[in-house]
Amino acid sequence: MGICCSDQKTISLDLSKSSSRKNIQLIDEAYLASFIRSQDKESIRFSFWPNETVKGTKNNGWKCDAVSLLSNGCQKGFNKANQTQNEYGFFDLSSDFVLCEQCAKAAQDSKNLIQWNAYISEDGIKSAFDLQYFILIRNVVNGAGTYQNANFTIQGAFDFTTREITLNKVNQGEEQQISFKGKLDEYLASIRSKYIRRDGAVFQLKLSRNMLKMRKKEQNFDLLYGSLKLSAHNCLLVGPKLDTQWICDGGRSLFKKCIGGTIDNSHQNGKIRYRCDEHNFDLCLECAQYVYMYDQLSNRIQQKWTGFWIQDSKKSEMTFDVLHFAQEKIYGKGEDEQGIFFISGKYNHSNGELKFRKKYLVKSIVTYKGVISNEGKIVKGIWKIKGENEGELEVNGVFELNRN
Numbered sequence: 046m047g048i049c050c051s052d053q054k055t056i057s058l059d060l061s062k063s064s065s066r067k068n069i070q071l072i073d074e075a076y077l078a079s080f081i082r083s084q085d086k087e088s089i090r091f092s093f094w095p096n097e098t099v100k101g102t103k104n105n106g107w108k109c110d111a112v113s114l115l116s117n118g119c120q121k122g123f124n125k126a127n128q129t130q131n132e133y134g135f136f137d138l139s140s141d142f143v144l145c146e147q148c149a150k151a152a153q154d155s156k157n158l159i160q161w162n163a164y165i166s167e168d169g170i171k172s173a174f175d176l177q178y179f180i181l182i183r184n185v186v187n188g189a190g191t192y193q194n195a196n197f198t199i200q201g202a203f204d205f206t207t208r209e210i211t212l213n214k215v216n217q218g219e220e221q222q223i224s225f226k227g228k229l230d231e232y233l234a235s236i237r238s239k240y241i242r243r244d245g246a247v248f249q250l251k252l253s254r255n256m257l258k259m260r261k262k263e264q265n266f267d268l269l270y271g272s273l274k275l276s277a278h279n280c281l282l283v284g285p286k287l288d289t290q291w292i293c294d295g296g297r298s299l300f301k302k303c304i305g306g307t308i309d310n311s312h313q314n315g316k317i318r319y320r321c322d323e324h325n326f327d328l329c330l331e332c333a334q335y336v337y338m339y340d341q342l343s344n345r346i347q348q349k350w351t352g353f354w355i356q357d358s359k360k361s362e363m364t365f366d367v368l369h370f371a372q373e374k375i376y377g378k379g380e381d382e383q384g385i386f387f388i389s390g391k392y393n394h395s396n397g398e399l400k401f402r403k404k405y406l407v408k409s410i411v412t413y414k415g416v417i418s419n420e421g422k423i424v425k426g427i428w429k430i431k432g433e434n435e436g437e438l439e440v441n442g443v444f445e446l447n448r449n
Contacts (some may be wrong), residue, residue: 373392375388
């Protein structure tokens, strides 16, 4: 690819902002002097390339870049500079990117480009990218497509020596850039990369010139019919059964309020529940579904947590059967010197701020606020218990959670 002269000098283009042009090289005056523009002054701006290309010839020859762009390579076979002395091509005059006339016409239709397939994996669930185009030319990366009904662009760069690559994905209309870092295989035909969000969630992006086997894990967390064994209760919950005159313990023992909206026992038409008669414990269908989903996620993606809280100078350890951060929600079950507790709350993955309630079976509710950091491995913050009666002082302290 590129120009034939081995002593060709180039001037590096240093852009402060990340773009697909960051690693394109500016051509010196000798290169420009060898270029003669066509009389018709024809030009083409390709969707996949950042700069306009102009038609012309170059008296010291050039090689067509279609070998890295079109599925069938150069349609005229211009793989050597000495084949193109008097041939017209379309040149990017800010770099040595060039296509012959025939390949330039073909490249305007994205169907003629080398086809890449891609998927992104989140929490073990793989979802396909719909790529409009994706190109690797020299050390420049450019792409565009659709994911989850949002249009995006990909720009980046790679190093031929180490095969390391950076892919910067930006959704249309947004400024936030997500940077995936990874490697190309030795044939430059497959890319594996990943992005670790502030809360520790890992997103893996794979691209390949070949068809990808999704082997998609089941994303359906619908409850199986029949009785359930959930982290929310030690006993088997029998159900589902349509009943009246009962109150869901999801709002009393687990969450700030019942997810299914049961605030009293006035179910005129009945409501589905799962029940433990021995402990008079009930969960509505919606609360059972929520707990079941996080139990399944915890089994799929192991997150082992430990922690402690401090009041004055006293330190108390916390252990967790379940503690999971996913989809900006927090759910957990654990134990400390005060007894068994359940955790439910929310977090903001963009800044790492979180808030959750720790609810003991028979004791006060504790409110925790903090920040998740170090790729989701550490949470630090404060906790407090409001006085139950007027005039009672607030109890507070600090806490820390650590993911092994």
